[in-house]
Amino acid sequence: MSDGFDLGEPPQPKGAAYRVLARKYRPQTFSELIGQDAMVQTLGNAIKRDRLAHAFLLTGVRGVGKTSTARLIAKALNCIGPDGQGGPTIDPCGVCEPCRAIAEGRHIDVIEMDAASHTGIDDIREIIEASRYAAVSARYKIYIIDEVHMLSKAAFNGLLKTLEEPPGHVKFLFATTEVNKVPVTVLSRCQRFDLKRIPADLLADHFARVVKAEGVEAEGDALALIARAAEGSARDGLSILDQAIAHADIEGGAVNAAAVRDMLGLSDRGAIRALFAALLAGEAAPALAALRQQYDLGVDPAAVMKTLLETVHGVTLAKLGADMGAGQAAEEREALADWAAGLSFPALHRLWQLLLKGHEEVSRAALPIETAEMALLRVIHAASLPDPGELARQIATGATPTAPALPDRAATPAESALPSSVAALADLLEGASRHVLAAGVRNRLRPVRYDPPELVMSSAVPMPADFARDLATDLRTITGRAWKVTSDPAQGEPTLVEQAAAVKDAERAAVLASPIVAAAMDHFPDAELIGWTNSKRA
Incomplete structure (x- = not known):
């Protein structure tokens, strides 16, 4: 036992510091750079053909790979290959000394500068002086200037001459998130690459x-x-x-x-769908309750309004038949498709404007949740107001304006009765003074499937571009139910006019085939059958 103090266990060496994922998985090759295929192809072709620009400008939003791309270009231009005999390549080896030194940020000929902290002419003057000397060990001396738009006007002016006629061993790589702040005189001297947002x-x-x-x-x-x-x-x-x-x-x-x-702090998509449905139905109490439930769970009211705006946008895309993007649940796709079938474009535009105004108000309000409630009540109130186009049609026909701007409100028992056939559908439109639509249904519509409130019509007979939309909108107004009117390339059944003509032709054929008429026609060859009475219909 020692006579000294017991100092306990000796200190243990600390492990390697944790590297955040954004640094750990920084792309080390162009193949690891996601979403920028066009730029990589252009750079690859330029390297293969030895048509390398002396200055590159990389633009794009934060985090799309501007600085990483600049370092990859530095590696591509200075790589010498595993055997030390290689030249510039779009696929740097990553094992030679220049590649490893650049990746570790210690290469003496690859100088990175942050323009946010080096904005003045003195900083640029140092670059200009140093650029005159050849690279120490690399093929090219490369200057990477990040956030270049933050350079002062004097610094930009001082750089112009060198940027226009740099020494052959120097390359400039600029990165910026605000390309509009870079002088045109600088832009014109650079080869520009716009890095896209990654899907x-x-x-x-x-x-x-x-x-x-x-x-x-x-x-x-x-x-x-x-x-x-x-x-x-x-x-x-x-x-x-x-x-x-x-x-x-x-x-x-x-x-x-x-x-x-x-x-x-995102809104639950299912809860938002329920809230959106309540808005369309004009149900104030359930809508406000759904909003308060999200608020109690810690969701920012502005985030709820933003998600409702995204829902309106999704419905619009579904109505256009456009791709609604990846990562969308099946139940959400189905809900968007159902709403798209029942909502007209004017109603969607109106919803968008109302919710956009509400989002702006909530974002700057002293009472966000109360402001959000008032904004939703304004949307619900709009459900009782007539659509401008429908109002104009009703005024023109002298009808009482009753059309709601938004669909899916609760239908009364009288509204729940739907026409049982296409003929009844035409009669319903005629009775509601929708004469043009009624004529279209009778004369041109060939039904493929009729299952109210759904109608599939044949596209074999050309119809006006807005016929399906207008028919769905007016039927929703008349019946109080959301209708889905689509088209299909199948031939479908004959139109109502064609069916009536076929019945008449059959009756005529039956009359001509009767013994008395047939004998009369044989006796008088030039006679014509002008009319007849159908005893069954009489």
Whole structure:
């Protein structure tokens, strides 16, 4: 036993510091750079043909890979290959000394500068002086200036001459999120690449590979939520994913959609669909209750209004038959399709304007939840107001304006009676003074399937472009039910006019075939059958 003090266990060496996912999975090759295929192809062709510009300008929103791309270009231009004999390539080896030094940020000939903290002419003067000297060990001396738009006017002016006629061994790589602040004189001296926002489906696939590499379980819906929240930024998405993994259960729990939604303060999509349905139905109490439920769960009222706007946009895309994007649940697609069948474009535009105004008011209001409630009540009130186009038609025909602007309000028992046949449908339109639509139904509509409130008509007979939309809108007004009117390439059944003509032709043939008429026609060959009486109908 020693005579000295017991100092306990000696200090243990600290482990390597944790690297956030956004840094750990920074692209090291062009193949790892997602969503920028056009730029990679252009750079590859330029390198192969030895048509390299002396200055590149990389623009785009945050987190799409501007600085990473600049470093990849530096590696591509200075790579010497594993054997030390290689030249510029779009596929840098990553193992030679220049590649490793550039990746680790220690290459003496690749100088990175943050324009946010080096904005003056003195900083640029140092670059101009240093650019005159050849590279120490690399093929090219490369200057990477991040957020270049923050340089002062004097700094930009000082750079112009060198930028226009740089030494052959120098390349400039500029990155900026605000290209509109870069002088035109600089833009004209650079080869510009606009890096696009990364699509949500590509981000979700990328995050799936990351969580697999990290040994973390994650639901596909959770990754889709993170991808949408990233708004096209890989860095933002990886930061959110980092947080979601930390938010998950410590005992190996999976990253699930509910936890991500709570973490981000997003509205539950099912609850939003219920709220949207209540708005369309003009049901104030359920709509306000649904809003308060989201608020009590910690969802920002502005986020609810934003999600309602996204829903209106989704319905509009569904009505146009456009792709509604990846990561959308089947039940949401079905709901959007149903609403699209019953909502007209004027109603959708009106909904958008009302909700957009509400979102703006909520975002700057001193009482956000109260303002959101008033905004939703304004939308509900609009359900009782006549649509401008319908109002004009009713005034022209002298009818009483009663058409609601929004569909799916609760139907009365009288409204629930739907026409049982296409003929009854035409009569209903005629009785409601929809003479043009009634004529179209009788003369040109060939039904493929009639199952009210759904009508599928043949596209074999050309119809006016707005016929299906106007028919659905007016039938909703008349019956109080949302109608779905679509077309199909099948021939369908004969039109009502064709059916009536066929009946008349059959009756004529039967009359001519009767013994008395046939004998008379034989006796008088030039006689014509002008008319007859149908005893069954009489």
